[in-house]
Amino acid sequence: MEKLNIDKVAKLAHVSRSVVSRVLNNHPNVSEEAKQRVLEIVEKYNYRPNTVARSLATRSTYQIGVLTSRIGEESLGNGYWSLLYLGIFEECIRRGYYVSLSFYSSSMTDELHEHLLNEHHLDGIICLNEEVTEFTVKKLSEKEIPIVLVGHNPDYPDICSVDVNNYEGTYKAVKYLIDLGHENIGGIFGDQNVQETEHRLRGYTNALNEAGIQPNSEFTAVGSYTQHDGLRTMNRWAKKFPEMTALFCASDTIAMGALLALYENNISVPEQFSVVGFDGLPISRYLIPPLTTIAQPTYGKGEKAARLLIDRIQNKSKKAEQVNLKPKLVIRKSTAKVNQTRTR
Amino acid sequence: MEKLNIDKVAKLAHVSRSVVSRVLNNHPNVSEEAKQRVLEIVEKYNYRPNTVARSLATRSTYQIGVLTSRIGEESLGNGYWSLLYLGIFEECIRRGYYVSLSFYSSSMTDELHEHLLNEHHLDGIICLNEEVTEFTVKKLSEKEIPIVLVGHNPDYPDICSVDVNNYEGTYKAVKYLIDLGHENIGGIFGDQNVQETEHRLRGYTNALNEAGIQPNSEFTAVGSYTQHDGLRTMNRWAKKFPEMTALFCASDTIAMGALLALYENNISVPEQFSVVGFDGLPISRYLIPPLTTIAQPTYGKGEKAARLLIDRIQNKSKKAEQVNLKPKLVIRKSTAKVNQTRTR
DNA sequence: TTGTAAGCGTTATCAC
DNA sequence: GTGATAACGCTTACAA
Numbered sequence: 001m002e003k004l005n006i007d008k009v010a011k012l013a014h015v016s017r018s019v020v021s022r023v024l025n026n027h028p029n030v031s032e033e034a035k036q037r038v039l040e041i042v043e044k045y046n047y048r049p050n051t052v053a054r055s056l057a058t059r060s061t062y063q064i065g066v067l068t069s070r071i072g073e074e075s076l077g078n079g080y081w082s083l084l085y086l087g088i089f090e091e092c093i094r095r096g097y098y099v100s101l102s103f104y105s106s107s108m109t110d111e112l113h114e115h116l117l118n119e120h121h122l123d124g125i126i127c128l129n130e131e132v133t134e135f136t137v138k139k140l141s142e143k144e145i146p147i148v149l150v151g152h153n154p155d156y157p158d159i160c161s162v163d164v165n166n167y168e169g170t171y172k173a174v175k176y177l178i179d180l181g182h183e184n185i186g187g188i189f190g191d192q193n194v195q196e197t198e199h200r201l202r203g204y205t206n207a208l209n210e211a212g213i214q215p216n217s218e219f220t221a222v223g224s225y226t227q228h229d230g231l232r233t234m235n236r237w238a239k240k241f242p243e244m245t246a247l248f249c250a251s252d253t254i255a256m257g258a259l260l261a262l263y264e265n266n267i268s269v270p271e272q273f274s275v276v277g278f279d280g281l282p283i284s285r286y287l288i289p290p291l292t293t294i295a296q297p298t299y300g301k302g303e304k305a306a307r308l309l310i311d312r313i314q315n316k317s318k319k320a321e322q323v324n325l326k327p328k329l330v331i332r333k334s335t336a337k338v339n340q341t342r343t344r
Numbered sequence: 345m346e347k348l349n350i351d352k353v354a355k356l357a358h359v360s361r362s363v364v365s366r367v368l369n370n371h372p373n374v375s376e377e378a379k380q381r382v383l384e385i386v387e388k389y390n391y392r393p394n395t396v397a398r399s400l401a402t403r404s405t406y407q408i409g410v411l412t413s414r415i416g417e418e419s420l421g422n423g424y425w426s427l428l429y430l431g432i433f434e435e436c437i438r439r440g441y442y443v444s445l446s447f448y449s450s451s452m453t454d455e456l457h458e459h460l461l462n463e464h465h466l467d468g469i470i471c472l473n474e475e476v477t478e479f480t481v482k483k484l485s486e487k488e489i490p491i492v493l494v495g496h497n498p499d500y501p502d503i504c505s506v507d508v509n510n511y512e513g514t515y516k517a518v519k520y521l522i523d524l525g526h527e528n529i530g531g532i533f534g535d536q537n538v539q540e541t542e543h544r545l546r547g548y549t550n551a552l553n554e555a556g557i558q559p560n561s562e563f564t565a566v567g568s569y570t571q572h573d574g575l576r577t578m579n580r581w582a583k584k585f586p587e588m589t590a591l592f593c594a595s596d597t598i599a600m601g602a603l604l605a606l607y608e609n610n611i612s613v614p615e616q617f618s619v620v621g622f623d624g625l626p627i628s629r630y631l632i633p634p635l636t637t638i639a640q641p642t643y644g645k646g647e648k649a650a651r652l653l654i655d656r657i658q659n660k661s662k663k664a665e666q667v668n669l670k671p672k673l674v675i676r677k678s679t680a681k682v683n684q685t686r687t688r
Numbered sequence: 689t690t691g692t693a694a695g696c697g698t699t700a701t702c703a704c
Numbered sequence: 705g706t707g708a709t710a711a712c713g714c715t716t717a718c719a720a
Contacts, residue, residue, distance in 0.1 A: 359690075359691085360690065360691045360692075361691085361692095362690070362691065362692085363689085363690065363691080366690095373689060373690085374689070374690085375689060375690085378689080378690080397696090399696095400696045400697070400698085401695080401696055402696085403696075464697090
């Protein structure tokens with residue numbers, strides 16, 4: 001009952017270690033008879049080859065790394081990341097890859113960061129946001145290790161990426177509010193200087209323009225994807241802009257904060273004020289009131305990212321690809337036809 | 345600019361490979377002079393030792409696995425898991441360990457499960473819930489790989505575990521409601537047949553008994569830690585038990601669902617009905633109204649689990665330890681003095 | 689203090 | 705089809 005290795009298995013099966021290796025790797029050129037003998041022993045002693053040794057010999061670890069920046073506890077817990085990771089994980093497992101999730105944070109020493117991307121360790125890397133992308137790409141530029149980004153990044157056109165169509169999603173949301181009769185529509189957006197935000201802003205502006213509504217620059221704010229930001233901004237606006245009757249939020253978490261601000265200012269949703277979010281997180285349907293939102297295929301995003309990455313790992317010559325996913329408007333209870341005045 | 349290995353570095357530094365190895369591992373018995381030469385080359389060529397080869401030689405991978413069951417998207421996204429994982433991750437990184445997060449699900453084939461626990465791959469494992477525990481312990485019983493459980497499990501007294509004091513937390517919550525004057529207090533609990541639930545139920549019952557209130561068995565429900573469960577149960581109770589004026593929820597997610605049910609039934613919180621949650625998730629302060637809850641050190645739980653595990657890995661003879669963390673009542677806006685009647 | 693050599697457990701090449 | 709044998713890149717006795 002000792003720890004088995006390939007040699008012992010070979011001995012027990014009365015073959016050489018090469019035969020065992022071939023059987024285990026489904027290589028041709030091994031007699032049915034020998035194969036059976038080996039399989040029998042493997043089964044009997046429950047032998048499993050040592051992954052580490054295999055990695056050393058094949059130069060591939062079947063491990064892929066997922067990197068995201070540590071963005072404070074609040075934003076981590078919002079469900080978006082978990083779902084994204086779940087998509088990645090399950091696709092990887094199906095294709096025989098392990099995956100490890102790491103957080104990048106600026107408070108970590110460089111040594112630690114090196115450690116994360118530790119050489120010869122990962123077959124590929126998925127970057128979940130921009131902070132992480134720059135750092136990773138720079139560190140890995142000379143190595144041949146494939147990278148996939150979640151969220152397009154114009155700075156790296158020859159790297160694979162997956163994203164939802166941010167323009168389209170936002171356009172749909174704002175168009176929907178306009179169709180409900182709203183004209184004074186605020187917009188709270190996420191991270192500044194990110195293409196994603198830029199596209200969403202354009203979607204917002206264009207929808208307004210096309211409806212003949214002049215966008216009011218004071219009605220938009222850019223910050224971060226947090227409840228805190230939604231709360232703070234909406235709190236300010238609730239007092240400052242009594243004419244505002246609807247709000248687009250660039251994430252469900254922002255919407256969650258905004259909803260709370262509205263509640264605290266005694267503005268009832270959707271009777272007096274409509275709110276639409278973005279993401280379609282599982283929790284969005286449990287907000288008060290259940291949130292109308294632009295659902296994106298978060299799980300699918302992760303799945304697709306993993307697929308692109310593994311394809312790239314297994315076929316290095318494959319061309320970089322930018323995949324766009326479709327957003328979908330999910331109507332719930334946080335939106336309604338505009339009401340003449342906020343104070344009924 | 346070729347790929348470096350220890351031999352090339354040795355050659356460049358005019359020493360033998362063992363000297364390089366010693367320098368890299370901070371072993372004694374290497375002259376300052378040689379050390380400097382090696383370090384210089386390492387720096388100059390940015391050499392990093394190959395982790396895989398090192399693992400093969402040392403028989404330790406410096407990787408630890410975190411296993412949790414795939415519990416549906418809803419419960420994954422609630423923030424508790426992310427926070428727990430973050431605690432684990434950061435402690436591991438500090439101690440030089442990688443960590444990989446895996447989901448166990450019954451829909452996966454056994455082969456895949458084998459794959460997850462793939463032999464010779466992980467130095468240790470942290471199990472985040474019971475479904476996973478049994479499976480893992482069984483698979484790993486013969487190997488010497490350390491395990492730490494998050495959540496005590498009486499079935500495995502000789503395995504390390506970390507948990508919050510569930511009895512105390514629940515007792516505090518219910519006691520608080522009683523002090524507010526509530527007498528008809530419901531309780532929605534999580535997973536059945538888990539020690540955690542048992543302890544929380546006891547905390548609930550004891551608090552009631554000590555206040556001279558006869559617990560009403562119809563006032564408790566056991567289900568799962570989801571918004572859905574809170575919504576469903578509270579919806580039923582809202583109609584069935586008009587005398588109920590307060591509710592303890594075994595998780596903030598359950599409370600979130602309950603809050604929605606109350607909203608939909610036009611019962612206002614906290615004026616007519618008080619709710620207290622459990623966990624103290626970041627989002628709990630953004631619920632409507634902001635939730636009074638029993639905060640547990642979720643991040644700290646993960647951190648502690650990782651600490652226990654790594655201690656065990658580095659010192660196998662260390663005794664198993666059951667760590668209890670302290671819960672804390674956080675008072676916000678979802679609770680208030682009891683009101684005579686629900687229909688004001 | 690330094691270097692040599694023997695592992696670690698695989699895969700891969702190449703005779704047979 | 706099969707089996708030596710040489711990698712893979714590192715650690716670690718042990719000898720010098």
